[in-house]
Amino acid sequence: MTSLDLDPSEILERYNVKMEKAMTPDDAAAELYPKDDLIRPIAESIYEGEEDDTVEGLKKAIKAGKDPIALIDDALMVGMGVVTKLYDEGIIFLPNVMMSADAMLDGIDFCKSQAKEPPVSKGKIVCHVAEGDVHDIGKSIVSALLRANGFDVVDLGRDVPVDEVIEAVKKEKPMMVTGTALMTTTMYAFKAVNDRLLEAGIKVPFQCGGGAVNQDFVSTYELGVYGEEAADAPKMAEAILAGADLGKLKEQFHQH
Numbered sequence: 001m002t003s004l005d006l007d008p009s010e011i012l013e014r015y016n017v018k019m020e021k022a023m024t025p026d027d028a029a030a031e032l033y034p035k036d037d038l039i040r041p042i043a044e045s046i047y048e049g050e051e052d053d054t055v056e057g058l059k060k061a062i063k064a065g066k067d068p069i070a071l072i073d074d075a076l077m078v079g080m081g082v083v084t085k086l087y088d089e090g091i092i093f094l095p096n097v098m099m100s101a102d103a104m105l106d107g108i109d110f111c112k113s114q115a116k117e118p119p120v121s122k123g124k125i126v127c128h129v130a131e132g133d134v135h136d137i138g139k140s141i142v143s144a145l146l147r148a149n150g151f152d153v154v155d156l157g158r159d160v161p162v163d164e165v166i167e168a169v170k171k172e173k174p175m176m177v178t179g180t181a182l183m184t185t186t187m188y189a190f191k192a193v194n195d196r197l198l199e200a201g202i203k204v205p206f207q208c209g210g211g212a213v214n215q216d217f218v219s220t221y222e223l224g225v226y227g228e229e230a231a232d233a234p235k236m237a238e239a240i241l242a243g244a245d246l247g248k249l250k251e252q253f254h255q256h
Ligand code: B12
Pocket: 080, 083, 084, 087, 088, 094, 097, 098, 101, 102, 132, 133, 134, 135, 136, 137, 138, 139, 141, 142, 178, 179, 180, 181, 182, 183, 184, 185, 207, 208, 209, 210, 211, 212, 226, 227, 228, 229, 230, 231, 232, 233
């Protein structure tokens, strides 16, 4: 059969354009947005991947008195939660998620830029995403919260080779290191970082989090302390300042 033999109406019927339109991902997303008039447009702009709207929405919310750092959790994460849910359910796909992630990262940067700079640094912390892993939203939140709480963050970025983490720790001599891994294939880089640090005689607390890791995994290496929520990072840094040693930190941040 040549293409001339095809009846276009059959093609349309085969792909059922009308039915798909009636059940759009946007409808599914609409049901998940929060009701708050200031928060909803921000969450929506993350889902839509419209970074200019994200920043506009954040500006409005900050003008109305919302705290820029609190907005990371209260608005940006809410939008990303909708994206993650719909992606996990197979309703939206990777290209949508990539656009949302860009809007999310721009939003985090904007919130960071609006937060008051603390006058003196309480200590230096090295943050990174595991080798082979590009998922950097959680790491960016961790780094924003640490900065907002007065810590000096050396952010190594994403997909950071183990060697680079070790070099940075030797150079910067941080009070703590953080690692983020979202993939079950990349989280083993944390164990490699741990072993290389111990070989070099460096016993720095290494807080690890991200969707892929859990308490059981982090318990398998000596320097590891599990971090469930981004907010646990500044909490652990404060605990170190208050004098907690590695054993105490492992106990304090243990999740059952
Ligand atoms: C966004 C996303 C992407 C974006 C990432 C953009 C970016 N710049 O980050 C894009 C589209 C690029 C992407 C790509 C891929 N992705 Co993806 N992605 C996701 C998705 C939908 C959401 C992840 C996210 O950002 N969550 C929000 C953040 C805030 O969560 P979080 O990082 O976990 O952080 C929270 C806590 O864990 C904690 N935290 C994080 N780090 C730390 C550190 C410390 C110290 C502390 C205290 C706390 C802490 O704080 C945060 C909240 O408070 C997940 C789905 C899911 N269910 O997670 C899949 C997911 C992670 N992706 C997955 C996969 C497989 C991929 C790809 C391989 C897809 C592909 N076929 O190409 C590629 C990866 C390429 C690579 N080499 O890395 C899988 C991983 C499966 C697995 N078990 O290994 C998931 C789980 C999807 C799935 N269900 O299959 N992805």
